[in-house]
Each structure stands twice: as C-alpha cells, then as structure tokens.
Amino acid sequence: MADSSYNAFKMAQDQFDRVAEQINLDAGTREFLRVPMREYHLSIPVRMDDGTIKVFRGFRVQHNDARGPGKGGIRFHPMETIDTVRALAMWMTWKCSVVDIPLGGSKGGVICDPHHLSLKEQEQICRGWVRQLARDLGPVRDVPAPDIMTNGQHMLWMMDEYETITGGKYPGMITGKPVGNGGSLGRTEATGFGVVYTLREALKNMNIDPSNTVASVQGFGNVAQYAIQLYTQLGGTVICCSCWDQGENKSFSFFKAEGIDLDQLRKITDRFGGIDRAKAVDLGYRVLPGDDWIKQEADILIPAAMENQISAKNVENIHKRIKIIVEAANGPTTPEADQEIQNRRIFLIPDFLANAGGVTCSYFEQVQNNMNYYWEKEEVLNKLDYKMTSAFNGVAELAKKNNLFMRDAAYIIAISRVADACKQRGWV
Numbered sequence: 570m571a572d573s574s575y576n577a578f579k580m581a582q583d584q585f586d587r588v589a590e591q592i593n594l595d596a597g598t599r600e601f602l603r604v605p606m607r608e609y610h611l612s613i614p615v616r617m618d619d620g621t622i623k624v625f626r627g628f629r630v631q632h633n634d635a636r637g638p639g640k641g642g643i644r645f646h647p648m649e650t651i652d653t654v655r656a657l658a659m660w661m662t663w664k665c666s667v668v669d670i671p672l673g674g675s676k677g678g679v680i681c682d683p684h685h686l687s688l689k690e691q692e693q694i695c696r697g698w699v700r701q702l703a704r705d706l707g708p709v710r711d712v713p714a715p716d717i718m719t720n721g722q723h724m725l726w727m728m729d730e731y732e733t734i735t736g737g738k739y740p741g742m743i744t745g746k747p748v749g750n751g752g753s754l755g756r757t758e759a760t761g762f763g764v765v766y767t768l769r770e771a772l773k774n775m776n777i778d779p780s781n782t783v784a785s786v787q788g789f790g791n792v793a794q795y796a797i798q799l800y801t802q803l804g805g806t807v808i809c810c811s812c813w814d815q816g817e818n819k820s821f822s823f824f825k826a827e828g829i830d831l832d833q834l835r836k837i838t839d840r841f842g843g844i845d846r847a848k849a850v851d852l853g854y855r856v857l858p859g860d861d862w863i864k865q866e867a868d869i870l871i872p873a874a875m876e877n878q879i880s881a882k883n884v885e886n887i888h889k890r891i892k893i894i895v896e897a898a899n900g901p902t903t904p905e906a907d908q909e910i911q912n913r914r915i916f917l918i919p920d921f922l923a924n925a926g927g928v929t930c931s932y933f934e935q936v937q938n939n940m941n942y943y944w945e946k947e948e949v950l951n952k953l954d955y956k957m958t959s960a961f962n963g964v965a966e967l968a969k970k971n972n973l974f975m976r977d978a979a980y981i982i983a984i985s986r987v988a989d990a991c992k993q994r995g996w997v
C-alpha cells in the first residue's frame with residue numbers, strides 16, 4: 570500500500586542528512602545541497618478542444634549543476650506536486666553522479682492527466698512549458714527527458730518549440746527523442762535493461778544463478794517491461810506484475826505461478842502500462858489486489874511504478890524468501906521500510922543506481938547529437954552495460970569494505986563527488 574502521507578522531498582532530505590552526517594560534510598555544503606539551486610512554477614494556458622481556456626500548473630526544479638548541465642525527466646501526472654519534483658531533481662543529481670556522467674540534476678512536471686487530454690491539448694502543454702522556460706533550458710543549461718506519461722512525441726514538440734524560439738537546431742536540448750529525429754537506439758530499453766544489469770551483478774556477487782530465481786514486479790510500464798524482458802532472457806521467472814487501473818482508480822496484481830508471458834501481456838496492455846483485466850483472466854492470470862505483488866514468495870522484488878510504495882504499512886508483508894530488492898522506480902521505499910529491509914539483511918539496489926540506465930543512455934544520446942553521428946544499438950547497450958556494471962561494482966565494493974547498506978554506499982559516492990565539484994568551483 571502506498572504511503573501517500575509521506576513527503577518525497579522530506580524523504581530525499583532525510584536520506585541526504587543521514588549521509589552528510591556519516592561523511593562529516595561541512596555545514597555550508599550541507600545547507601547548499603539539501604535544497605534546489607533554482608525552481609520554476611509555471612501557469613500554462615491551453616485552449617481546450619471545446620474552446621475553453623484551461624490553465625495547467627507546471628514545474629521545473631534544478632537541484633544542482635556543478636558537474637554539468639541539469640538533466641531530468643518531465644512527468645505528466647494528476648497528483649504531481651512541487652515536493653515530488655524537488656525530490657526527484659535531487660535524486661537526479663545523485664544518479665548522474667553515482668554513474669559518473671558529467672551532468673547535474675533537474676526534474677519537471679505538469680499537473681495533468683493525459684488520459685483525458687487530446688493530442689492537440691497535450692502539444693499545447695508541451696509547447697507552453699518550453700515557452701516559459703526557454704531562457705533556462707538548452708544543451709548547456711538543462712536538458713529534459715520523458716518520464717511518467719510523457720514520451721518521444723512530447724519531447725519532439727518541446728524541441729521544436731525551443732528551436733522555433735532560438736532559431737537553431739539543438740537536438741541535444743532534450744533526450745528521449747524518436748530514433749531518426751535525434752534519438753538514440755537503445756533508449757527505450759535503457760532504464761529497464763540497466764535495472765537488470767545491476768541485478769545480474771548482485772546475483773553474481775551472491776553466487777546465485779538467475780535461472781534459479783523468481784521475481785515479483787510492481788508496474789508494467791516502460792521500465793517494468795524491459796526489466797522483465799532482460800531478466801527472463803537471463804533465465805529468471807516473473808510470477809507477478811501489477812498496474813494501475815484508470816477506470817477503477819486502483820491497482821491490481823497479475824499472477825501466474827509458471828511465470829508471466831511478457832509478449833502476451835504486452836498485447837493486452839495500453840500505452841500507459843495498464844493491463845486489460847478481463848483479457849488477462851481469459852489468458853489464465855489470477856487477478857489479485859494491487860498490493861499483493863509485495864507478498865509473493867519470490868527471491869527478488871522489483872518496484873517499478875511510483876514512489877512511496879514500500880512503507881511502514883506493508884514492509885512486513887515482504888515474503889521471508891526475498892533476498893534482493895531492486896528499486897527500478899524512483900523513491901519506492903520510505904525510510905521506515907528501509908530500516909526494516911536493513912534489519913532483515915535484504916540486499917537492496919537503490920533507485921538512483923538501479924534506474925540510472927535511462928539517464929546514462931540520455932547522456933549517450935546527447936553525445937551522439939553533439940557528434941551528429943549515431944551508434945548501432947549494440948554499441949549503445951554495450952556502453953550502457955559497462956557504465957552500469959562499473960557503477961554497481963564501485964558501490965558494492967564500498968558497501969562491502971565498510972559494511973554499509975547499499976543505499977548509504979551509493980549516497981556516499983554520489984554526494985562526495987558533487988560536494989567536491991561544488992568546492993572545486995569555489996561555491997561552498
């Protein structure tokens with residue numbers, strides 16, 4: 570059960586404070602890094618298809634750009650809040666740092682529900698968002714990307730608006746573009762595959778053969794689907810996945826003891842990652858309450874939906890067989906649940922390491938845009954695997970050496986790099 574009472578930004582700050590204390594970070598740097606450098610609150614007027622004007626609220630938060638231009642997705646979500654965006658921007662700073670790419674951390678959002686908006690209305694939101702921010706976006710300032718309920722089409726509208734305003738061609742101003750229009754091969758798979766590269770390394774360290782493992786996944790969107798694809802290619806079995814049902818306004822889990830069939834489920838899933846329940850039942854899936862994904866007797870849990878999904882309210886439901894939690898989503902675990910996971914000595918791969926494949930591939934997309942030369946998919950995925958594996962090994966080695974929880978080890982590496990960059994620039 571999601572703990573919606575939990576404030577994601579407070580959680581991000583609590584995590585930061587704890588590590589700042591551990592590494593003895595000086596007071597000035599602490600104060601600087603625990604809040605964003607800049608944030609924008611936007612009102613975006615849109616002429617709706619029925620002729621009325623509706624004003625949408627949007628945000629962009631630039632947490633820190635000491636290591637390079639800001640980088641981070643833009644989400645369209647009816648429940649978006651500035652504090653969620655602040656938290657996500659901060660996590661982007663740590664994410665880019667932990668995988669050692671030369672980018673800072675930003676995030677954006679618009680309070681809206683694309684389920685109830687025509688494409689024309691969505692296009693106006695995209696263009697309006699860029700119009701208000703154009704002065705502080707761009708390949709050397711701040712580079713958006715797709716996130717929840719935004720996609721390559723939204724990115725192209727945003728790029729087109731930016732290029733119309735600035736009068737040049739700047740494909741590197743945004744990533745997650747369609748292939749053939751500045752996008753990188755492999756970007757669609759990158760986050761989910763990156764999750765599994767880190768999981769593969771964790772299993773290797775634990776001497777466990779992936780083909781002897783079973784996983785349960787929350788979500789069935791972009792990240793979940795590609796994570797399931799690569800994990801099953803490695804021999805693993807996914808017995809449960811879940812999704813949000815727009816009509817019922819609640820989530821459901823889909824269970825099959827012998828393992829879900831990814832291709833089959835994809836065919837009955839809408840573009841928002843919602844699985845058709847009736848068709849799933851016809852295909853032999855048991856439809857369970859949304860929270861049941863966490864209770865499954867499995868070796869691995871992969872939360873790949875939303876923040877605050879593993880909380881004090883449901884952490885005790887995690888089956889005693891679970892050995893690894895890979896946080897594919899951003900901020901899926903609240904601090905109380907984190908403590909319990911540590912107590913149970915479950916190996917956790919923290920969000921900003923596990924799901925860094927997306928931003929790493931976005932960085933590759935920018936590199937290709939700058940060169941105006943595009944790599945084959947295999948080259949992109951090999952480079953991604955190398956980056957994710959090196960980052961995982963760096964964190965796992967520190968955790969092992971100093972007997973640290975993986976989240977703390979990842980934070981220590983990420984925060985230290987950003988703090989050093991700020992100090993070297995003379996900011997703090």
Ligand code: NAD
Nearest residue numbers: 718760788789790791792812813820842874898899924927
């Ligand atoms: P998506 O919109 O493609 O899919 C989200 C999925 O989660 C859908 O299947 C939806 O039905 C499901 N869902 C939503 N609320 C749920 C709930 N309460 N219970 C169960 N299922 C629920 O989004 P995505 O791109 O796959 O992103 C998933 C997570 O990964 C988010 O936290 C996102 O911030 C994070 N992330 C995404 C990327 C990326 O490249 N897409 C990169 C890094 C992190």
